[in-house]
Structures are given as C-alpha cells and as structure tokens.
Amino acid sequence: MLNVVAAVIHNPQGQLLIAQRPLHKHQGGLWEFAGGKVDADETPEQALVRELQEELGIQATEYRRLLTVEHHYPDKSVRLQVFRVTRFTGEAHGAEGQPVLWITPAQFADYAFPAANGPIIKAALLPEKYHITPEPHEVGGDLVAWLTPRITQGMFVCLRAKTLAKADYLTLAQQVAVICQQRQAALILHYHVDLLVDVPLAAGLHLTAQQLHSVQSRQDLGLAAQHYLWVSAHNITELNQAWCLGADAATLSPIKNTVSHPEQTGLGWPYFVACVQQAKLPVYALGGMLMQDTHLAQHYGGQGIAGIRGLFS
Ligand SMILES: Nc1nc2c([nH]c(=O)n2[C@H]2C[C@H](O)[C@@H](COP(=O)(O)OP(=O)(O)OP(=O)(O)O)O2)c(=O)[nH]1
Numbered sequence: 241m242l243n244v245v246a247a248v249i250h251n252p253q254g255q256l257l258i259a260q261r262p263l264h265k266h267q268g269g270l271w272e273f274a275g276g277k278v279d280a281d282e283t284p285e286q287a288l289v290r291e292l293q294e295e296l297g298i299q300a301t302e303y304r305r306l307l308t309v310e311h312h313y314p315d316k317s318v319r320l321q322v323f324r325v326t327r328f329t330g331e332a333h334g335a336e337g338q339p340v341l342w343i344t345p346a347q348f349a350d351y352a353f354p355a356a357n358g359p360i361i362k363a364a365l366l367p368e369k370y371h372i373t374p375e376p377h378e379v380g381g382d383l384v385a386w387l388t389p390r391i392t393q394g395m396f397v398c399l400r401a402k403t404l405a406k407a408d409y410l411t412l413a414q415q416v417a418v419i420c421q422q423r424q425a426a427l428i429l430h431y432h433v434d435l436l437v438d439v440p441l442a443a444g445l446h447l448t449a450q451q452l453h454s455v456q457s458r459q460d461l462g463l464a465a466q467h468y469l470w471v472s473a474h475n476i477t478e479l480n481q482a483w484c485l486g487a488d489a490a491t492l493s494p495i496k497n498t499v500s501h502p503e504q505t506g507l508g509w510p511y512f513v514a515c516v517q518q519a520k521l522p523v524y525a526l527g528g529m530l531m532q533d534t535h536l537a538q539h540y541g542g543q544g545i546a547g548i549r550g551l552f553s
C-alpha cells in the first residue's frame with residue numbers, strides 16, 4: 241500500500257484549494273488535494289508540511305487529521321491520510337507548474353477527481369457543528385415550527401425523534417426535508433434505515449451504536465455514494481467499526497456529564513484526544529457541548545461538536 245498525505249486547505253473566504261495532477265502521472269489530468277508520498281523517514285505530519293511547501297510554496301501552521309481513505313486502483317493501492325489545513329503562511333501557487341484553484345463547496349461537482357476522492361470531498365464539506373434535533377414534545381410539540389427559523393445554510397441537521405411512531409417520524413422528516421432543501425442544509429435521518437427511500441431529499445442516515453453492531457456493510461443500508469453515513473460511537477472500538485463500515489463521520493459521547501443521561505459518566509477530553517488520534521474518520525464531540533467548545537474539540541483533533549439545544553441558536 242502506497243502511503244500518501246493530502247491536504248484539504250481552507251482560505252478565510254471559505255474556499256478550498258484544488259490542484260490538477262500533471263498528465264504524465266498516475267491519475268494524471270484529474271484534480272486533487274495537494275500532497276504526495278510519505279517518505280520512509282517521515283511522519284505523516286512532516287510529509288504534509290514538506291509536500292505543501294514543495295507543491296504550493298506555503299507553510300502549513302494549523303492542521304488536524306480529517307480522515308484516512310484506502311483505495312485500490314487497478315494498478316496500485318493507496319492509503320490517503322487526509323488533513324484539514326486551517327492556517328498557513330505564504331501565497332498558494334502551483335510551484336511545480338500545475339494549475340491550482342480556490343473553489344467553493346458548490347463547485348466540486350464541476351471538476352473530475354480520482355475515484356479515491358469521493359469520501360474526501362464529502363468529508364471536506366462537513367460542518368464544524370452537527371445539529372441534533374430535540375424531541376418534538378420538548379419544544380411544545382411542533383418541531384417544524386421550532387426548526388424553521390433555526391435552520392441555516394450549510395447546516396447538517398440530524399432528525400432525532402425517538403418518541404415518535406415511525407409513520408409520524410416519516411411525515412415530520414418529509415416536512416423538515418423541504419425546509420432543509422430551501423436553506424441548502426443537509427437532513428440526516430436518525431435510526432430509520434428503511435425510510436431513506438421515502439425521503440429522497442434526505443442527505444443521509446445516522447445509526448445508533450447498537451445498530452452499528454448489527455450492520456455488516458454500507459451496501460446493506462441502501463445508501464447511494466453521495467449519502468452521508470453518521471454513526472454514534474462511545475469508544476475507540478466503535479469508531480474503528482464505523483470506519484470499516486464506510487461511515488463518513490461519527491459522534492463520540494458522552495464527553496461531559498449531562499443532565500439528559502445522569503447515569504453515564506463523561507468520557508472526558510483526554511479520552512476524546514486518545515480516540516481521535518487513532519480514528520480514521522471525522523469525529524465530533526457530543527454530550528454537554530456548548531458553542532465555545534467548538535475550538536477546543538478541534539484543538540484536540542476533532543472536527544467539531546455535536547449537540548441538541550446548546551447548538552441551535
Ligand atoms: N496528492 C494526492 N494524491 C492522490 C489524491 N487522490 C488520489 O487517488 N491520489 C493518489 C494518486 C497517486 O497515486 C498518489 C499520490 O502520489 P503523487 O504523485 O501525488 O506523489 P508525489 O507528490 O510524492 O509525487 P512524485 O514524487 O511521485 O512526483 O495518490 C489526492 O487527492 N491528492
């Protein structure tokens with residue numbers, strides 16, 4: 241397996257950097273995230289910094305792991321360790337003569353990437369906050385009315401309503417799906433695997449940790465490649481299982497002690513750090529999170545935070 245690092249680089253305007261692979265190289269002519277092979281004497285982080293200096297003439301100063309992708313091309317197998325680079329010095333340019341572009345999330349569809357890049361592009365577009373809905377009865381019964389002013393562009397909304405019967409959940413999901421579409425937000429259905437076909441506007445599915453143990457592969461779930469698969473995990477074993485299943489992101493909970501689950505003791509930030517260092521998929525801290533925990537979770541290597549009431553403004 242060829243070890244490669246690649247960088248999802250952000251600029252302050254909310255754009256991401258892509259580069260075109262030279263024609264004579266493997267997957268030549270296609271667009272990519274800058275990066276390259278990890279040398280024998282390097283850590284992935286050292287390789288990342290070196291490749292970005294060589295290929296783009298920039299010095300990466302703030303970065304964290306995003307995901308690991310393993311892909312088998314007919315002629316070679318690659319393990320891509322992908323980082324999110326959120327700060328750098330210097331002006332990014334094609335230092336090896338290759339075309340480079342800053343594009344918005346909506347423009348990804350306009351460029352052709354190697355086959356391994358599908359999950360990377362999806363991960364690149366993940367938000368830093370994952371919004372899980374309260375139960376309808378917790379907001380006076382009318383969740384649609386409660387959500388309508390609160391859903392904004394780019395949000396990922398997980399519709400969790402465990403107290404509803406399946407038929408009522410479906411009706412609610414179809415209504416929330418329309419609001420999400422109008423706002424360019426992504427609706428993630430919770431638990432009800434078979435309802436995805438009835439809500440074609442939904443962007444994906446969120447499995448409980450219990451469901452994770454009973455699912456063999458992503459294919460069993462009837463998900464399209466562009467669908468997001470989220471998983472609730474409570475330890476490193478479940479994070480690994482989620483990655484093996486082909487999940488796109490996971491929540492790790494409970495990080496803090498919470499009022500909603502008084503019987504559970506929080507895992508704590510040190511355990512969160514230990515998990516995200518090993519995890520191969522994007523991880524969100526869940527359980528007692530407040531807005532101001534976002535940067536802390538990211539500093540510790542997570543992609544951000546997930547939560548219910550504390551996150552919706
Ligand atoms: N950098 C990068 N490589 C990718 C992406 N997607 C993908 O399948 N690959 C594959 C193509 C190549 O087989 C391998 C990366 O090799 P590379 O050609 O960039 O390696 P390098 O920069 O060290 O180049 P060189 O020293 O061989 O000239 O990973 C991507 O988004 N970025």
Ligand SMILES: [Mg+2]
Nearest residue numbers: 274275276277
């Ligand atoms: Mg390269």
